[in-house]
Amino acid sequence: MPSAPIAVIGGGLMGAGIAQMFAAAGHSVCIAEPSADVRAAIPARVAEGLAQLGQDPALGAHVTATADLAEAVRSATYVTEAAPERLDLKRAIFADLVTHAPRACILASNTSVMPIGSIADGLDTADRIVGTHWWNPAALIPLVEVVQSARTSDATVAATMALLASIGKAPAHVRKDTAGFVANRLQHALWREAIAMVADGICDARTIDDCVKNSFGLRLAVLGPLENADLVGIDLTQDIHRTILPELDRSAGPNPLLGELIAAGKLGFKSGEGFQAWSPAAQAELRQRLVDHLLAARQCPPAARQ
Ligand SMILES: NC(=O)c1ccc[n+]([C@@H]2O[C@H](COP(=O)([O-])OP(=O)(O)OC[C@H]3O[C@@H](n4cnc5c(N)ncnc54)[C@H](O)[C@@H]3O)[C@@H](O)[C@H]2O)c1
Numbered sequence: 001m002p003s004a005p006i007a008v009i010g011g012g013l014m015g016a017g018i019a020q021m022f023a024a025a026g027h028s029v030c031i032a033e034p035s036a037d038v039r040a041a042i043p044a045r046v047a048e049g050l051a052q053l054g055q056d057p058a059l060g061a062h063v064t065a066t067a068d069l070a071e072a073v074r075s076a077t078y079v080t081e082a083a084p085e086r087l088d089l090k091r092a093i094f095a096d097l098v099t100h101a102p103r104a105c106i107l108a109s110n111t112s113v114m115p116i117g118s119i120a121d122g123l124d125t126a127d128r129i130v131g132t133h134w135w136n137p138a139a140l141i142p143l144v145e146v147v148q149s150a151r152t153s154d155a156t157v158a159a160t161m162a163l164l165a166s167i168g169k170a171p172a173h174v175r176k177d178t179a180g181f182v183a184n185r186l187q188h189a190l191w192r193e194a195i196a197m198v199a200d201g202i203c204d205a206r207t208i209d210d211c212v213k214n215s216f217g218l219r220l221a222v223l224g225p226l227e228n229a230d231l232v233g234i235d236l237t238q239d240i241h242r243t244i245l246p247e248l249d250r251s252a253g254p255n256p257l258l259g260e261l262i263a264a265g266k267l268g269f270k271s272g273e274g275f276q277a278w279s280p281a282a283q284a285e286l287r288q289r290l291v292d293h294l295l296a297a298r299q300c301p302p303a304a305r306q
Helices: 013-024 036-052 057-062 069-073 087-100 116-120 154-166 183-199 205-213 225-232 234-247 256-263 280-298
Strands: 003-009 027-032 063-066 078-081 106-109 129-134 143-147 170-174
Touching: 003 013, 003 069, 013 027, 013 036, 013 057, 013 063, 013 129, 027 057, 027 069, 036 057, 036 063, 057 063, 069 087, 078 087, 087 106, 087 116, 106 154, 116 129, 129 154, 143 154, 154 170, 183 205, 183 256, 225 234
Parallel strands: 003 027, 003 078, 027 063, 078 106, 106 129, 143 170
Antiparallel strands: 129 143
16 A cells, blocks of 8 residues: 555646656555546546656556545645645635644645745644745656745754655755745746847847857756856856846846737747747647656766756
8 A cells, every 4th residue: 555645736737747756656645626627637647647757657546536625635644735826726725724634744835936924824833834846847857946934844844855855856945935936036037137138139039048058058957056156266256247247137027028029929839929939840849859858867867967
């Protein structure tokens, strides 16, 4: 019998991937999902995800689904909420979790950017409420940011980090409950500058992406930005920053170029054009290239990446 029952709230893109990771590690997983169609699709999606990683699709039998949240969490030791990114919805779900999950059960939210304290605000037993920000695809990106709110206990953080490490993830402790946590703040600092350069006519979108992919993008998986600063020297880093930082975009809101693209119906893949045009074939090709790259990265031992 699989041990340590896990519950996942929401069986969509992230929830199914998170359930897959726990099932592959031998846990029984119960998903609470209101949509009958989504529930019906879960076994095939989990089995497909396991097969993609070369794991036994039969492990998917450890994943069950129900429409009833109370039933899903009744004997759970750990819950991950992966419902839509709406504060009112998440607050209602966590109120239910506090009521129905055993007191010792840890309650984690996969919110993309919301401070965990805003979800836990006003709820009892907030010491066991923690953020766990998984990345998409959940089974292929190692990082899970473990976000500690002012009320999350150290014991909850430690148990969450240990559980995630035990199923093969690379948990990172985020000590302040700040919007965007760590990795999205870094990622969107880069996106802000990239969009500003296109808006300023410095180069086109394709050139931005080519510059990243053919330079520091190649190094990033083995050389983090602060390792790189040490490598080139803190003194050189300071000199570079004196010249370049005054030039960088520091807008507090989204670049107006985004609004112009949206007004023109250029929403990206979903409309066939964003910063550039995307035929269905080009979209499929890029998605496959990403999966192939991430699968190849999995073959690289963590020690070689660290
Ligand atoms: N998609 C990503 O790349 C990504 C990455 C990291 C984090 N997240 C976050 O993960 C969460 C889920 O995102 P997603 O992309 O899986 O969304 P999704 O729309 O694919 O899945 C959400 C699921 O929750 C279900 N749901 C709706 N109301 C519910 C309720 N009351 N109880 C239980 N389930 C309910 C929906 O039916 C749906 O199946 C969001 O908070 C999102 O911001 C998403």
